[in-house]
Amino acid sequence: MGLCVSYFSSSPPSKMTNNLSNGADIWSTKETTNSNVGRPNQLLGALSDGSGQILESTNVKVYSFLNLTNATMNFKPDFMLGQGGFGEVYRGWIDAETLAPSIAGSGMTVAVRRLNSEYVHDFEDWQTVVNFLGMLSHPNLVKLLGHCREGKELLLVYEFMSKGSLSDHLFQRTEPLPWDLRIKIMIGAARGLAFQHGSQRTVIYREFNPSNILLDWNYEAKISDLGLAKFGSSQANSHVTIRIMETYGYVAPEYVATGHLYVKTDVYGFGVVLLEIMTGLRVCDRKRPHGQENLVDWLRPKLSSKNKVKHIMDKGIKGQYSSKVATEMGRITFSCTEPDPRKRPHMMEVLDVLEHIQRINLVVPDPSSTKPVTASSSHSSPHHYQY
Structure with a gap:
């Protein structure tokens, strides 16, 4: 039933596609990825409980790598909140109203996730988060505030959850x-x-x-x-x-x-x-x-x-x-x-x-x-x- 070990298939990682509008790809039995970040129109729809909404476009800010480097004081080890196979999460700061990057220690506290960008699955995960969380708005989903893709650097900026997990x-x-x-x-x-x-x-x-x-x-x-x-x-x-x-x-x-x-x-x-x-x-x-x-x-x-x-x-x-x-x-x-x-x-x-x-x-x-x-x-x- 519920197993305590890890499972991997022998199949190679799926090939990424840029055709986000192709609904057939989304519904096929093969694993698909949407790389046209910011316009996943398939997410549009009514919600059953009325407490959340699906936005017509992503409502997140695009940051430069320099922005987030400054916001985390060059990813200072003292600011690290978590670390694992998913990458590293750092405490950072942005302006509470404009969401512009702020000087470390000033403004609203956020969590900045810096993905391990050496593998295709990290890029796929980054895309998926931006596509989904960028348009899903609900009180019980962690809010995605922004993202950054610059060279090999893939970062996500979330609201800060002070009590951990x-x-x-x-x-x-x-x-x-x-x-x-x-x-x-x-x-x-x-x-x-x-x-x-x-x-x-x-x-x-x-x-x-x-x-x-x-x-x-x-x-x-x-x-x-x-x-x-x-x-x-x-x-x-x-x-x-x-x-x-x-x-x-x-x-x-x-x-x-x-x-x-x-x-x-x-x-x-x-x-x-x-x-x-x-x-x-x-x-x-x-x-x-x-x-x-x-x-x-x-x-x-x-x-x-x-x-x-x-x-x-x-x-x-x-x-x-x-x-x-x-x-x-x-x-x-x-x-x-x-x-x-x-x-x-x-x-x-x-x-x-x-x-x-x-x-x-x-x-x-x-x-x-x-x-x-x-x-x-x-x-x-x-x-x-x-x-």
Whole structure:
């Protein structure tokens, strides 16, 4: 089911195309790339929830490499927010009103992502982010403010998310993330994902995991890193076929087995994160006993049992939720992680359930539990950003 290893296909990287207006290319079963940055007209369409919009043109600023060098004080190591295979993310500054680059330390704080530009996939990711985030506007998607393509340099400028990622708070805090914040964060992420699935041209996010859920100062969740997003169809039996990228437990079984990507492939990944939210455990951990290395394989059978589900909940948040809440969480998580994508719910259904759970989340005091942890009473490790 959910595997803990990385997968790569043996096929070479897809050839890039400049024909953005060719809808047939977008809908074909081959992986496609839109290089005519700034005019992805296929994104135009009505949204189901009314809380976001698809713009008629990209609403981002074009920066020079010198602009962003100055804004980050020559990419000063002290300003680095995160580092990984995706490249490096630096703290930078721009003017809050004009978005013009500002002197380091003056103006509005932003996150500047400098991609590893030696590989074709980094260019493809850069293009995809500009095409998608440049035109998708929603409170639960990280806002793309600008971009830069100059020589081999590929950069993206995002709004700054001061609380880091869900992964930071779920797995690296000295005290457990409070239950009410866990629900709040997942509701925000569900809204962002439902927005992407709900447009006339469905956007399949493809890489949903806690590192890609970023948090602002008020723990409002925003989905980041749309570098692997693809157009798809909301029809359950409709798919696109793509090269399988590396994944670590969040990938749906049909994606691993066939390379077929459905809109409900995202729902599976969301369900895996829900299971992490419930247990406080990472989806994959080879240090756990044999048979328990993969969280889905180990605990999914217990999710549908009212008596068993309460025993898998994170003990660090005991007393912060009712038994009814645990039962409802178990049910929706079980449904999201169905092996058959046709049996998984749509994201709007998942969102409705989570909002219902939030409403009934009355704290039931437990004499054996300690005082519930509040957001302000705990400390987290340094944030690692993955925009």
